[in-house]
Amino acid sequence: MPTPSLIFDAHLDISMNAMEFNRDQRMSLEEIRRSELLSSDNQPHRARNTVCFPELRRGRIGVIVATQIARYSPKFHKLPGWRSPEQAWAQTQGQLAYYRAMEELGELKQLRTREELASHAQLWREADEETAARLPIGYLLSLEGADSILSWRHLEKARGDGLVALGPVHYGPGIYGHGTDSAGPLTAKGRELLREMERLGIILDVTHLCDESFEDALDHFQGPVWASHHNCRALANWNRQLSDSQIRRLIERGAVLGMAFDAIMMVHGWHYLQSKPSDFNLRIEKICEHIDHICQIAGNARHVGIGTDLDGGFGTEQTPKDLNSIADIASLQGLLTQRGYSQAEIDGVLSSNFLSFLDAQLP
Numbered sequence: 001m002p003t004p005s006l007i008f009d010a011h012l013d014i015s016m017n018a019m020e021f022n023r024d025q026r027m028s029l030e031e032i033r034r035s036e037l038l039s040s041d042n043q044p045h046r047a048r049n050t051v052c053f054p055e056l057r058r059g060r061i062g063v064i065v066a067t068q069i070a071r072y073s074p075k076f077h078k079l080p081g082w083r084s085p086e087q088a089w090a091q092t093q094g095q096l097a098y099y100r101a102m103e104e105l106g107e108l109k110q111l112r113t114r115e116e117l118a119s120h121a122q123l124w125r126e127a128d129e130e131t132a133a134r135l136p137i138g139y140l141l142s143l144e145g146a147d148s149i150l151s152w153r154h155l156e157k158a159r160g161d162g163l164v165a166l167g168p169v170h171y172g173p174g175i176y177g178h179g180t181d182s183a184g185p186l187t188a189k190g191r192e193l194l195r196e197m198e199r200l201g202i203i204l205d206v207t208h209l210c211d212e213s214f215e216d217a218l219d220h221f222q223g224p225v226w227a228s229h230h231n232c233r234a235l236a237n238w239n240r241q242l243s244d245s246q247i248r249r250l251i252e253r254g255a256v257l258g259m260a261f262d263a264i265m266m267v268h269g270w271h272y273l274q275s276k277p278s279d280f281n282l283r284i285e286k287i288c289e290h291i292d293h294i295c296q297i298a299g300n301a302r303h304v305g306i307g308t309d310l311d312g313g314f315g316t317e318q319t320p321k322d323l324n325s326i327a328d329i330a331s332l333q334g335l336l337t338q339r340g341y342s343q344a345e346i347d348g349v350l351s352s353n354f355l356s357f358l359d360a361q362l363p
Contacts, residue, residue: 194217
């Protein structure tokens with residue numbers, strides 16, 4: 001089965017990996033792993049990364065949504081993060097500076113308009129293997145968790161820097177609402193954030209919103225909505241995943257849902273830092289069940305895409321057994337064919353659904 005000509009990944013923490021894990025994404029997968037064999041931070045994902053620029057190109061992942069992320073964690077907060085929102089803002093600006101540096105080297109190319117997106121996608125579709133190995137990876141900018149937004153002036157600056165999508169929360173409680181493993185509606189400031197996002201034309205990413213904040217957000221936000229990296233609760237029973245009723249609400253809003261390849265988001269009963277992919281005989285094909293589930297609810301294949309979240313603080317210790325590199329997700333081409341999906345539907349899942357969504361939303 002031939003490799004797809006283009007894959008769109010709606011969620012990659014490229015700058016976090018560079019700035020917090022000290023990974024030079026220009027290096028090969030093997031070089032990064034070898035450089036981390038003696039890492040002193042004892043994180044289980046060290047030397048198990050799946051993402052780097054050469055592997056993105058090898059897998060024809062030519063357009064991505066690249067994140068900025070920095071949580072505010074005040075004194076006695078249970079989750080790691082920055083002690084002030086101002087530090088969080090500074091961290092996101094350092095991450096932005098990394099993206100700019102990679103642009104100067106020709107590794108990345110920021111896409112801000114529908115014309116730029118369409119042109120870059122077509123460039124990848126037409127590129128032969130030799131050309132693709134040298135092409136810049138197109139990226140759209142998103143913010144995962146809004147704790148770093150100090151004021152609406154800062155949000156306007158972020159929009160001016162090309163911010164396309166924003167998720168108000170991450171894990172736990174935040175300034176603007178409640179995220180994964182937390183509970184409660186948006187804060188008053190969170191509702192105001194949604195009004196400012198709507199004014200500026202920023203996509204609402206519902207990923208990580210707890211159930212109450214999810215409902216609150218969709219009730220108060222009338223702009224474009226997507227779920228960049230979210231699987232199905234029916235197949236992975238954790239509040240981090242989307243319930244069937246939430247999936248229906250998103251479909252009604254015309255959203256696209258990006259399938260994530262974190263094992264804890266793929267199967268029932270995964271125990272963090274204890275379970276292994278071999279315990280579940282977990283393979284990439286499992287994500288097809290999540291795709292099928294959403295397509296059955298929607299009645300079509302137009303609301304599913306890819307948002308791998310690979311190297312989002314985990315590595316091959318927490319991915320399917322047959323996923324050694326992000327390039328391996330290209331196997332979905334054959335797996336979905338075997339399940340009876342048409343080529344047009346497969347192209348939609350791998351790139352066109354998110355691309356069409358953005359074509360309708362970008363300036």
